[in-house]
Amino acid sequence: MIKNIAIAAALVIVGANADLVEKAKEAGLKPIPNSISELLKVIDNPKNPITKGKIELGKKLYFDPRLSKSALISCNTCHNLAIGGDDNVPVATGHKWRQNPHHLNSPTVYNAVFNVRQFWDGRSPDLEDQATGPIQAPVEMAQHPKVAAEVVKSMPEYKEAFEKEYPGEEITIKTIGKAIGAFERILVTPSRYDDFLRGDKKALSDEEKEGLKTFIKVGCASCHNGIGVGGGSMQPFPLFGKYKYANLGDFKGNKNGMVKVPTLRNILQTAPYFHNGATYDIKEAIAIMGENQLGKKLSEKEIDSIATFFKALDGKKPPITYPVLPTETAKTPKPDLN
Amino acid sequence: MIKNIAIAAALVIVGANADLVEKAKEAGLKPIPNSISELLKVIDNPKNPITKGKIELGKKLYFDPRLSKSALISCNTCHNLAIGGDDNVPVATGHKWRQNPHHLNSPTVYNAVFNVRQFWDGRSPDLEDQATGPIQAPVEMAQHPKVAAEVVKSMPEYKEAFEKEYPGEEITIKTIGKAIGAFERILVTPSRYDDFLRGDKKALSDEEKEGLKTFIKVGCASCHNGIGVGGGSMQPFPLFGKYKYANLGDFKGNKNGMVKVPTLRNILQTAPYFHNGATYDIKEAIAIMGENQLGKKLSEKEIDSIATFFKALDGKKPPITYPVLPTETAKTPKPDLN
Numbered sequence: 001m002i003k004n005i006a007i008a009a010a011l012v013i014v015g016a017n018a019d020l021v022e023k024a025k026e027a028g029l030k031p032i033p034n035s036i037s038e039l040l041k042v043i044d045n046p047k048n049p050i051t052k053g054k055i056e057l058g059k060k061l062y063f064d065p066r067l068s069k070s071a072l073i074s075c076n077t078c079h080n081l082a083i084g085g086d087d088n089v090p091v092a093t094g095h096k097w098r099q100n101p102h103h104l105n106s107p108t109v110y111n112a113v114f115n116v117r118q119f120w121d122g123r124s125p126d127l128e129d130q131a132t133g134p135i136q137a138p139v140e141m142a143q144h145p146k147v148a149a150e151v152v153k154s155m156p157e158y159k160e161a162f163e164k165e166y167p168g169e170e171i172t173i174k175t176i177g178k179a180i181g182a183f184e185r186i187l188v189t190p191s192r193y194d195d196f197l198r199g200d201k202k203a204l205s206d207e208e209k210e211g212l213k214t215f216i217k218v219g220c221a222s223c224h225n226g227i228g229v230g231g232g233s234m235q236p237f238p239l240f241g242k243y244k245y246a247n248l249g250d251f252k253g254n255k256n257g258m259v260k261v262p263t264l265r266n267i268l269q270t271a272p273y274f275h276n277g278a279t280y281d282i283k284e285a286i287a288i289m290g291e292n293q294l295g296k297k298l299s300e301k302e303i304d305s306i307a308t309f310f311k312a313l314d315g316k317k318p319p320i321t322y323p324v325l326p327t328e329t330a331k332t333p334k335p336d337l338n
Numbered sequence: 339m340i341k342n343i344a345i346a347a348a349l350v351i352v353g354a355n356a357d358l359v360e361k362a363k364e365a366g367l368k369p370i371p372n373s374i375s376e377l378l379k380v381i382d383n384p385k386n387p388i389t390k391g392k393i394e395l396g397k398k399l400y401f402d403p404r405l406s407k408s409a410l411i412s413c414n415t416c417h418n419l420a421i422g423g424d425d426n427v428p429v430a431t432g433h434k435w436r437q438n439p440h441h442l443n444s445p446t447v448y449n450a451v452f453n454v455r456q457f458w459d460g461r462s463p464d465l466e467d468q469a470t471g472p473i474q475a476p477v478e479m480a481q482h483p484k485v486a487a488e489v490v491k492s493m494p495e496y497k498e499a500f501e502k503e504y505p506g507e508e509i510t511i512k513t514i515g516k517a518i519g520a521f522e523r524i525l526v527t528p529s530r531y532d533d534f535l536r537g538d539k540k541a542l543s544d545e546e547k548e549g550l551k552t553f554i555k556v557g558c559a560s561c562h563n564g565i566g567v568g569g570g571s572m573q574p575f576p577l578f579g580k581y582k583y584a585n586l587g588d589f590k591g592n593k594n595g596m597v598k599v600p601t602l603r604n605i606l607q608t609a610p611y612f613h614n615g616a617t618y619d620i621k622e623a624i625a626i627m628g629e630n631q632l633g634k635k636l637s638e639k640e641i642d643s644i645a646t647f648f649k650a651l652d653g654k655k656p657p658i659t660y661p662v663l664p665t666e667t668a669k670t671p672k673p674d675l676n
Contacts, residue, residue: 063420071426077410082401082663088409089673097435099675269665280672320660325420327607327652334618335427337437 020209024197027216028225031194042227043113043185048128048178050185057161058183060323061176067148068141069095071335075134075180078106081320084269085110085187090277091249094134095142096338103249105277110317111265113185114228120275121254122234128181132173145173147333152176154333157326189265189315193229196312204312211309214302219294223261229313230265234258237275238292245278245288265313282307358547362535365554366563369532380565381451381523386466386516388523395499396521398661399514405486406479407433409673413472413518416444419658422607423448423525428615429587432472433480434676441587443615448655449603451523452566458613459592460572466519470511483511485671490514492671495664527603527653531567534650542650549647552640557632561599567651568603572596575613576630583616583626603651620645 033039044050061067065074073094078087085108087093092100104120112118118130134140135148149172152158162171162179169175193212195203204212215221226232237243237259253259259275272278273285283303290298298306371377382388399405403412411432416425423446425431430438442458450456456468472478473486481489487510490496500509500517507513531550533541542550553559564570575581575597591597597613610616611623621641628636636644 065418066421066426070431072415072431080403082661083404084665088404088666089675091675093408093410093675097675271666281668314665317662322658322660323420324655327422328426328609328618330619337427337429337431337435 020213021197021199023216024212024221027221029197029216029221029229030225030227031197032188032190032227034190034194034198039188043188045126045128045181045185048182050182051165053161053165054179054182055186056323057158057165058179058181059320060158060161060325061152061180062183063323064325066151066325066328066332066335067135067143067176069143069147069335070337072337073141075109075131078134078140079109081109081187081317084108084266085112086270088271090272092140094140095138098139098142100139102251103276104251105272105275107262108266108270109184110187110189110315111228111231111263113188114226114263115231115260116233117260120251120260122258122260123254126181127184128174128178130177131180131184132177135173135176148173148176150331150333154329154331155326156329186318189317191265191313191315193312204309207305207308208312211305211307212312214305215309218290218296218298218302218306220289220306223293224264228263228265230261230263233261235261235293240293240295241291243288243292245274245276248278249276251275264310265315267310267313269314282310358551359535359537361554362550362559365559367535367554367559367567368563368565369535370526370528370565372528372532372536377526381526383464383466383519383523386520388520389503391499391503392517392520393524395496395503396517396519397658398496398499398663399490399518400521401661402663404489404663404666404670404673405473405481405514407481407485407673408675410675411479413447413469416472416478417447419447419525419655422446422604423450424608426609428610430478432478433476436477436480438477440589441614442589443610443613445600446604446608447522448525448527448653449566449569449601451526452564452601453569453598454571455598458589458598460596460598461592464519465522466512466516468515469518469522470515473511473514486511486514488669488671492667492669493664494667524656527655529603529651529653531650542647545643545646546650549643549645550650552643553647556628556634556636556640556644558627558644561631562602566601566603568599568601571599573599573631578630578633581626581630583612583614586616587614589613602648603653605648605651607652620648 033042040050062075065072067074078092079085080087086106090105091103092106107120113127118124118127124130124133135143136145153171162175165179166175192203223233223235224230234254236257237253268282271280271282273282279285286303286306287298290296371380378388400413403409405412416430417423418425424444428443429441430444445458451465456462456465462468462471473481474483491509500513503517504513530541561571561573562568572592574595575591606620609618609620611620617623624641624644625636628634
């Protein structure tokens with residue numbers, strides 16, 4: 001009898017789990033594919049197919065501060081792969097300690113491949129294109145695109161790698177962006193959440209399952225969905241009421257007032273939050289999202305529960321060997337700190 | 339007969355090689371030991387014995403920008419392990435884009451373990467002590483030492499690692515320096531030059547052997563000797579005549595006017611040269627050293643020959659897996675960009 005009760009209870013839990021996976025799928029939540037061929041379908045770019053050589057070349061460029069005007073700032077400075085793929089400061093800070101004029105916060109590069117558009121205003125269609133932006137932005141790496149190309153071309157090892165990976169293509173800021181983009185495409189971080197969506201009932205704790213339920217129930221998943229748990233659409237912000245930190249920065253979204261929904265993968269590693277880095281407090285961020293995007297005041301219990309679910313979104317980072325970069329030559333343009 | 343001539347010629351070359359190795363040893367040049375036990379004798383610190391755990395912890399801290407006031411600058415920013423263990427700019431540039439007030443250039447961290455003292459003025463006795471300096475310097479990482487310790491203590495993963503590696507020791511800027519120092523001690527880069535000194539006659543090209551001969555003959559090895567090919571002593575600079583770039587910066591050495599002789603390992607990767615980063619041109623640097631430290635005008639042939647030898651000092655870097663750092667907690671002090 002006791003045994004039967006235990007079995008019945010187990011079946012109820014399994015049933016509840018099955019329901020939850022079903023509900024998650026209905027809500028548009030999808031796992032990162034765990035076979036390489038399926039994964040490639042969602043991360044590869046037909047116009048710049050991933051190869052081992054491109055990944056290696058792109059990694060070098062990603063970590064190379066000599067692409068910047070000062071030779072001190074690399075992609076990795078603001079999108080630091082050691083700390084969640086972003087920086088820790090509210091506002092992106094670059095060349096000459098200049099800060100983003102719209103008080104924009106550096107978004108994470110991890111899982112950015114799942115974003116439908118790049119940049120907070122979605123002005124860039126893909127990672128290859130996006131990567132060319134910060135290299136040139138006066139408040140970021142501040143480099144002239146021609147000088148960036150000259151830096152790369154001045155080092156034979158880079159030149160040979162480009163000739164091999166992009167035969168017949170001139171080395172320009174565009175090909176540099178392509179190589180960096182190829183590397184960024186592999187920066188995906190599968191987590192216990194993906195295991196759960198694929199049917200591993202024990203991958204999440206009961207509290208995390210409860211959190212996922214709440215996340216779906218209150219409506220978060222209406223925007224934070226897809227493989228990226230976000231990144232799939234542009235939305236008005238705020239949609240309801242007045243955003244508490246509206247006075248921080250002057251970013252108004254794209255020309256239609258739309259802002260890219262960020263991925264929530266590794267969200268606990270990417271404080272401060274929002275496009276303007278207004279708060280380091282994930283619970284405050286959840287509360288604000290409830291008010292401004294769902295038009296409802298979430299209870300403390302709901303907020304706690306959603307924050308607990310977020311633990312399951314902490315993913316496994318791809319191991320990265322820190323590159324040894326080619327040495328400058330006499331032809332390499334000299335850094336300019338001004 | 340032809341065969342005999344060939345053998346005789348080969349013997350002459352072997353003899354010349356044997357002589358050169360002998361001469362190099364007489365001049366005080368020493369290879370990096372190639373057995374772990376012998377290597378440990380020259381890199382370990384009895385007051386902070388190297389362990390695998392300390393290396394891993396120190397590596398994390400070395401790459402962790404959150405030790406800086408802004409959370410944007412790590413040890414690796416100026417001593418970048420991807421590009422020769424230094425930066426590429428003439429003058430060290432840090433917090434708020436401030437530059438070293440004496441126009442000092444960031445020296446390489448690779449093989450710094452072989453330096454008898456640390457910093458250009460030799461004010462620090464070892465790497466453990468040195469590492470605490472830039473974290474606090476207002477022109478570098480600009481962090482208050484107590485805040486650096488709070489940052490580390492706020493993250494359980496760091497706390498546990500310190501408890502394991504430094505049991506009973508409080509986490510302070512000093513213990514942080516110890517862990518970073520332990521990591522830096524393994525940053526040695528054996529090269530073909532070491533193979534040659536150990537008897538591998540083919541490790542250097544004939545031109546490089548000629549360069550090594552010149553290097554010894556003209557007197558470079560009187561200061562650039564030991565395992566570090568430099569780093570073993572403090573010397574007056576200049577010793578003869580007037581230093582061409584004396585107007586660049588106000589660094590006058592230590593209280594006795596002495597300046598640390600830098601290592602020449604990987605010298606072709608660490609432009610710009612001198613304590614003030616005055617020139618990117620290795621040949622100009624060699625010429626100036628001849629005039630100012632040896633009191634002689636080196637011929638173009640001698641300069642070329644020495645520069646050719648320097649290729650043999652390009653070493654093999656230890657492979658480094660880029661760390662995934664602990665995540666901040668609510669207790670982690672917030673970055674301050676000001």
